[in-house]
Amino acid sequence: MGKTADLTTVQKMTIDTLKKEGKTQKVIAKEVGCSQSSVSKHINREAKGRKRCGRKECTSKRDKRALERIVKQNRFKNVGEIHKEWTVAGVSASRSTTHRRMQDMGFSCRIPRVKPLLNKRQRQKRLAWAQDKKDWTAAEWSKVMFSDESKFCISFGNQGPRVWRKTGEAQNPRCLKSSVKFPQSVMVWGAMSSAAVGPLCFLRSRVNAAVYQEVLEHFMLPAADQLYGGDDFIFQHDLAPAHSAKSTSTWFKDHGIPLLDWPANSPDLNPIENLWGIVKRKMRDARPNNAEELKATIKATWALITPEECNRLVDSMPRRIAAAIQAKGAATEY
Numbered sequence: 664m665g666k667t668a669d670l671t672t673v674q675k676m677t678i679d680t681l682k683k684e685g686k687t688q689k690v691i692a693k694e695v696g697c698s699q700s701s702v703s704k705h706i707n708r709e710a711k712g713r714k715r716c717g718r719k720e721c722t723s724k725r726d727k728r729a730l731e732r733i734v735k736q737n738r739f740k741n742v743g744e745i746h747k748e749w750t751v752a753g754v755s756a757s758r759s760t761t762h763r764r765m766q767d768m769g770f771s772c773r774i775p776r777v778k779p780l781l782n783k784r785q786r787q788k789r790l791a792w793a794q795d796k797k798d799w800t801a802a803e804w805s806k807v808m809f810s811d812e813s814k815f816c817i818s819f820g821n822q823g824p825r826v827w828r829k830t831g832e833a834q835n836p837r838c839l840k841s842s843v844k845f846p847q848s849v850m851v852w853g854a855m856s857s858a859a860v861g862p863l864c865f866l867r868s869r870v871n872a873a874v875y876q877e878v879l880e881h882f883m884l885p886a887a888d889q890l891y892g893g894d895d896f897i898f899q900h901d902l903a904p905a906h907s908a909k910s911t912s913t914w915f916k917d918h919g920i921p922l923l924d925w926p927a928n929s930p931d932l933n934p935i936e937n938l939w940g941i942v943k944r945k946m947r948d949a950r951p952n953n954a955e956e957l958k959a960t961i962k963a964t965w966a967l968i969t970p971e972e973c974n975r976l977v978d979s980m981p982r983r984i985a986a987a988i989q990a991k992g993a994a995t996e997y
């Protein structure tokens with residue numbers, strides 16, 4: 664920002680506060696996110712008691728309060744919808760003025776955090792699970808093979824509606840987007856340990872118990888050999904119907920593979936969810952034209968995952984569990 668007039672009300676208040684704390688202009692500019700000259704001009708203007716030149720604001724304090732109420736009623740509206748509702752309330756202002764007033768209040772347009780939608784019973788079970796696992800060490804978690812399915816799309820540009828929120832409101836329930844457990848389609852199965860990732864499986868049909876057991880036979884077992892050799896390990900998967908089917912449970916018993924008990928609808932506790940996110944972010948610049956090119960891109964990106972990334976994600980399990988206990992079983996963003 665090169666002009667004092669470009670500073671928002673929140674920025675000006677922050678500058679005044681930091682100035683009173685004795686911070687230098689250079690430090691203030693860095694914390695506020697503007698140029699040092701803007702900080703200097705604002706401080707000098709305040710010291711001389713001069714007010715901003717130019718036309719008087721066309722909106723009153725009452726109008727601003729009405730605008731804030733409109734934004735807070737539904738934070739997922741776009742500027743055009745908010746502006747229309749504000750003018751219906753009797754305020755004469757342009758769309759750009761509406762946007763500026765929202766920025767002056769501290770609202771920014773952000774991609775909403777995602778949290779799983781949990782009922783009371785699920786929260787109670789998550790809390791009991793977290794308390795049972797709170798003393799597990801990093802060495803114990805390193806024996807767990809985490810697995811999951813994920814959907815990949817050719818276009819990664821559409822991330823859904825954005826939300827209007829102020830600094831510090833990221834966890835406000837009205838600013839969160841609830842995730843549902845079952846997406847419309849599932850395309851890729853993968854597994855990871857604290858040491859590395861296993862081979863990917865591209866799913867061609869809807870995953871039922873029979874299909875899932877084929878995935879286990881032809882992809883999970885080779886992954887176990889690759890990641891653990893002849894050492895013992897514990898397998899983790901969620902409670903999807905194909906995973907919790909009686910025939911699947913029998914398959915694990917027949918193969919002598921112990922399962923990690925897992926709370927329902929808890930992707931935020933699974934580090935492989937974050938690994939999928941890393942892969943998708945690395946693929947943002949890729950522009951596959953068809954499904955085969957998309958598969959090739961996924962494979963190439965998956966192969967670039969380092970042991971350090973896997974180790975860091977699995978090492979986060981104690982923090983995830985502590986966060987679940989602190990939230991009394993409620994979901995955390997992932």
